[in-house]
Amino acid sequence: MKYLSEFRDGRRARMLAAEIGRIVTRPWSIMEVCGGQTHSIIRNGIDQLLPNGVEMIHGPGCPVCVTPLEVIDKALAIAALRNVIFCSFGDMLRVPGSRDDLFKVKGAGADVRVVYSPLDALKIARDNPAREVVFLAIGFETTAPANAMAVKLAKQQSLENFSMLVSHVLVPPAIEAIMNAPGNRVQAFLAAGHVCCVTGYASYPSIASRYRVPIVVTGFEPLDILEGIRRVVRQLELGEARVENAYERVVTEAGNVAAQKVLREVFAETDRTWRGIGTIPRSGWRLSDAYLDFDAEHRFDVADITTHESPLCRSGDVLKGAIKPHDCAAFGKECTPRSPLGATMVSSEGACAAYFNYGRFSRSER
Amino acid sequence: MNASFDDQKHSNPDQDSPRSVRFSSTGKVSISGPLCPTPLRDYPHIILGHGGGGRLSSELIEHIFVPAFGNDALRTLADASVFPVHRGRLAMSTDSFVVRPLFFPGGNIGDLAVNGTINDLAMSGAVPHVLSVAFILEEGLAITELIAIVGSMAEAARRANVSIITGDTKVVDRGHGDGCYINTTGIGIVADGVDIAPSRAEPGDAIIVSGTVGDHGMAVMSVREGLEFESPIVSDTAALYPLVALILDATDDLHVLRDPTRGGLATTLNEIAVASSVGMMLDETAIPVSPTVASACELLGFDPFLVANEGKLVCIVPGPEAGTVVRQLRSHPLGAQAAVIGHCVADHPRTVVARTAIGASRVIAVPIGEQLPRIC
Numbered sequence: 039m040k041y042l043s044e045f046r047d048g049r050r051a052r053m054l055a056a057e058i059g060r061i062v063t064r065p066w067s068i069m070e071v072c073g074g075q076t077h078s079i080i081r082n083g084i085d086q087l088l089p090n091g092v093e094m095i096h097g098p099g100c101p102v103c104v105t106p107l108e109v110i111d112k113a114l115a116i117a118a119l120r121n122v123i124f125c126s127f128g129d130m131l132r133v134p135g136s137r138d139d140l141f142k143v144k145g146a147g148a149d150v151r152v153v154y155s156p157l158d159a160l161k162i163a164r165d166n167p168a169r170e171v172v173f174l175a176i177g178f179e180t181t182a183p184a185n186a187m188a189v190k191l192a193k194q195q196s197l198e199n200f201s202m203l204v205s206h207v208l209v210p211p212a213i214e215a216i217m218n219a220p221g222n223r224v225q226a227f228l229a230a231g232h233v234c235c236v237t238g239y240a241s242y243p244s245i246a247s248r249y250r251v252p253i254v255v256t257g258f259e260p261l262d263i264l265e266g267i268r269r270v271v272r273q274l275e276l277g278e279a280r281v282e283n284a285y286e287r288v289v290t291e292a293g294n295v296a297a298q299k300v301l302r303e304v305f306a307e308t309d310r311t312w313r314g315i316g317t318i319p320r321s322g323w324r325l326s327d328a329y330l331d332f333d334a335e336h337r338f339d340v341a342d343i344t345t346h347e348s349p350l351c352r353s354g355d356v357l358k359g360a361i362k363p364h365d366c367a368a369f370g371k372e373c374t375p376r377s378p379l380g381a382t383m384v385s386s387e388g389a390c391a392a393y394f395n396y397g398r399f400s401r402s403e404r
Numbered sequence: 405m406n407a408s409f410d411d412q413k414h415s416n417p418d419q420d421s422p423r424s425v426r427f428s429s430t431g432k433v434s435i436s437g438p439l440c441p442t443p444l445r446d447y448p449h450i451i452l453g454h455g456g457g458g459r460l461s462s463e464l465i466e467h468i469f470v471p472a473f474g475n476d477a478l479r480t481l482a483d484a485s486v487f488p489v490h491r492g493r494l495a496m497s498t499d500s501f502v503v504r505p506l507f508f509p510g511g512n513i514g515d516l517a518v519n520g521t522i523n524d525l526a527m528s529g530a531v532p533h534v535l536s537v538a539f540i541l542e543e544g545l546a547i548t549e550l551i552a553i554v555g556s557m558a559e560a561a562r563r564a565n566v567s568i569i570t571g572d573t574k575v576v577d578r579g580h581g582d583g584c585y586i587n588t589t590g591i592g593i594v595a596d597g598v599d600i601a602p603s604r605a606e607p608g609d610a611i612i613v614s615g616t617v618g619d620h621g622m623a624v625m626s627v628r629e630g631l632e633f634e635s636p637i638v639s640d641t642a643a644l645y646p647l648v649a650l651i652l653d654a655t656d657d658l659h660v661l662r663d664p665t666r667g668g669l670a671t672t673l674n675e676i677a678v679a680s681s682v683g684m685m686l687d688e689t690a691i692p693v694s695p696t697v698a699s700a701c702e703l704l705g706f707d708p709f710l711v712a713n714e715g716k717l718v719c720i721v722p723g724p725e726a727g728t729v730v731r732q733l734r735s736h737p738l739g740a741q742a743a744v745i746g747h748c749v750a751d752h753p754r755t756v757v758a759r760t761a762i763g764a765s766r767v768i769a770v771p772i773g774e775q776l777p778r779i780c
Contacts, residue, residue: 046761048763051763052762082766083765084762087762087763141773260761376772396767
């Protein structure tokens with residue numbers, strides 16, 4: 039696979055890891071923001087190559103994990119309505135709401151469909167004019183442009199039976215929330231490469247200097263991640279706090295300007311609740327007033343949702359890096375991938391699920 | 405089972421009914437009710453009457469099933485087929501096939517239904533012998549599609565030297581099925597001295613896979629999702645007994661044999677690790693994956709080790725025998741890319757671990773349900 043296999047070269051990976059080992063003189067805690075990076079770290083075992091003391095904290099960048107319970111419960115309520123075709127990306131289907139998940143609602147008769155793109159949902163709406171088609175629009179800045187384009191097209195084509203349940207979240211406010219949190223342990227960030235591909239990284243220097251925290255825009259393959267880590271460690275050791283771009287083959291400082299224009303038109307900033315973390319001001323996007331007609335929360339009566347989060351679940355502390363998954367009392371007992379209490383146990387990049395699977399192995403190795 | 409076409413108005417697929425055709429039954433297709441004079445060719449699609457036991461049903465049997473599957477046992481059209489049993493023990497397996505789309509690059513539900521069941525037999529070391537087939541057809545299925553499916557079944561059976569000796573057809577209302585469901589049940593013969601069981605893996609054993617993994621699942625997925633690649637992904641559906649015969653030739657000490665279908669290689673290996681209470685250490689870079697399948701999985705966020713295969717086997721043999729077995733497998737086109745992918749170990753029992761390309765390790769776990777495409 040051109041442009042992928044080159045970045046998975048084992049020999050170069052070990053060289054980079056050795057280089058990190060040469061420059062590091064004391065322990066550092068680094069957060070990779072994006073769930074895709076967490077997935078790659080676990081999938082490839084990148085953390086095992088790092089010198090002792092360089093710790094990766096898995097950040098809140100898994101959209102599945104941070105989508106608030108309230109939105110999941112609204113999704114379940116809307117999906118259960120008779121005339122609705124509810125469309126979602128696949129990995130949202132197993133995320134537990136207060137009582138059910140989308141798989142269970144589907145099993146009980148709801149028309150829930152897995153799509154690969156919001157444009158697929160748009161096509162379903164065109165093909166089923168008598169049905170209401172709702173798309174669950176979640177994710178970071180990465181998935182937002184396609185979702186924005188789908189709404190824009192729906193308006194252009196007067197597809198009145200299409201709407202979106204929107205719960206978009208934004209990376210920079212989350213980074214600030216983590217730095218402001220009491221007991222924060224994060225000393226540097228690997229910024230999410232594909233988010234920056236859309237947004238650019240012009241907003242990061244002010245965060246880096248305000249919190250004295252190095253931020254390196256980083257890709258997703260093993261060499262990308264190791265290079266990102268090498269650069270933040272170098273900055274940390276030198277006492278620097280700058281923004282660097284280690285993903286130049288994809289990311290420019292300005293980002294995707296055309297996408298940003300559509301995003302500004304379709305979405306507006308809003309306060310957003312992050313599951314397990316709480317409300318972060320101006321950390322999400324909702325549909326802008328011009329597109330309010332396509333907002334599923336307005337179209338369907340789902341205002342009166344009372345949520346019930348498991349009191350045992352400490353996924354928020356995991357997402358903030360305050361505790362490791364196995365520090366949670368419910369870990370591996372009440373909470374397993376088969377019956378997850380929180381979303382971090384559901385998603386393949388969720389820190390708890392990753393620890394559950396890997397932990398079994400490392401315990402038996404000892 | 406006297407059928408009249410009035411029955412077409414009602415449809416209850418649950419009832420064994422006038423709409424049922426047993427094409428191994430003589431008397432029951434000679435119906436006494438009103439006969440439809442219209443021959444098969446005037447019905448380009450399956451209608452409820454094709455399962456009604458009447459003239460339409462017998463036309464399906466006469467013009468499609470018997471010519472395709474033609475063998476002495478079937479031609480008698482008796483209620484049951486009688487066949488001689490050879491020496492040895494019998495192996496029996498059944499499988500139902502529901503696949504959407506019915507046709508995909510490299511095959512269709514027909515050859516899948518034949519190969520799937522005879523491969524299950526082969527994995528116990530049995531020589532596949534006879535098959536039954538039961539169709540559940542959806543009203544509206546194009547007759548030409550049925551003919552193509554049946555033709556593929558006949559061809560797959562011929563290649564594998566098995567006879568389809570009995571069958572059944574039901575038709576359900578439009579909207580109650582995905583065109584065509586097929587169940588096949590097979591009987592095979594296990595030679596004396598052959599003892600293969602998932603619980604026989606031992607530390608030190610080599611784990612061998614007969615070729616690239618993930619081809620079938622991604623072939624179906626690419627058609628279903630309308631994904632196009634520079635070179636199309638083709639299902640690997642194939643009958644595996646020839647490879648089994650080669651392995652049995654190469655070693656007297658074959659411990660485990662499985663075909664990693666649903667759930668893919670990862671699920672199969674985990675099942676073996678649990679059944680045998682061994683750990684497994686794989687070399688991820690040694691597991692053959694075709695570049696197109698790897699790219700498609702990358703695109704959708706799938707793990708090729710969790711994607712279905714329909715023409716691959718995993719065998720576990722004592723380490724010292726691995727070289728001979730791999731050489732034997734590679735002598736056959738179906739096993740040309742056979743490789744040792746790892747070993748059974750005494751450490752971390754019941755856990756499958758892979759050494760990754762960068763020299764670290766990861767646990768190869770079984771997903772809770774089906775694999776879901778990732779958001780980002």
